[in-house]
Amino acid sequence: MKLLLVGYGAMNKRVAALAEKCGHSISGVITPVEEENCPYPLFTSFDDQLPEADVLIDFSHPDLTKRMLQSDLTVPMVIATTGEKDTLVKLMQDKAESAPVFFSANMSYGVHIVTQLLEHIAPLMDAYDIEMIEKHHNQKIDAPSGTLIKLLDAIKENGRQDAREVYDRSQVTEKREKKDIGISTIRGGTIVGEHEVLFAGVDEVISIKHTAQSKDIFANGALTVAEKLINKTNGFYTYNNLGV
Known part of the structure; x- marks a missing residue:
């Protein structure tokens, strides 16, 4: 899979490391924060000319997640951002009309x-x-x-x-x-x-x-979900209906 990461905090750093071990690649990282040691192409906005990706994985902040959900992106989205749940779920349900969207407050x-x-x-x-x-x-x-x-x-x-x-x-x-x-x-x-x-x-x-006992359980969970989600039709998914 070609992955596009939203946010480059501790969790998505683990996602990137584990993804590459499994043979996946990182197309780029979307973050408004300057990342001096990020080895991947960086983008600050969802309006940028973003690289091709099979799936997007979001471990970020509600503000960034809201911007993503209000953008024109239709790539499958694995979302694990916490905070502002009611607002985010409503936006996810709207986005699910044009893309497969998975959400869990905990990817374990x-x-x-x-x-x-x-x-x-x-x-x-x-x-x-x-x-x-x-x-x-x-x-x-x-x-x-x-x-x-x-x-x-x-x-x-x-x-x-x-x-x-x-x-x-x-x-x-x-x-x-x-x-x-x-x-x-x-x-x-x-x-x-x-x-x-x-x-x-x-x-x-x-x-x-x-x-x-390790952040890896969340990163591996996100990758497992991503592998399933890329084959799904548009809709809003959780662990209850994804079939993991």
Whole structure:
């Protein structure tokens, strides 16, 4: 495959390295940020004369992703940008009328499986309190993570429609309400990513946890999706309907 990368942060650097090991090539990188050590052709705008590519992989920032989705590009798009989810999904659905578009807040297939587990478990756990914890490195900008929001949505849509997210209990002095879902965010060091959902009942706790030990799981996930997406017709895809 010929890949066009949107953004050249830590994730797309891993995508590029792993892609070349697999025999793929990088046609270019689109980024408004100056990249002194980028070995690939650089472009600052989606209006530039961009090189030929089979698929685009986007690990960037919502501002850049929005510009991409509002451009005239019709190349298949693998999008893993987090933040401004509602706005981006609407733009992706519009773009999907003219291109195959895949989106996941987390490109790990393991996280997809955890999401499916939560969809099945949530309706069975009405007697349990739910707490969610996510941990990431100290350079991550958004909080809570897009992955936690993805897991939270799976719970709310399948068993806790009236849930109230609680992000900071230090501002109130009251006991927990039944509909509360506590959300804790930790940032530090080089933690790649860890997400845990606790179902706390009477005298027992059930924990569902995913730990990312390397950014490579996300890069490999993006490449696997890209290989599938280039053969798809126009439409909006997720792990649920791509057939990975």
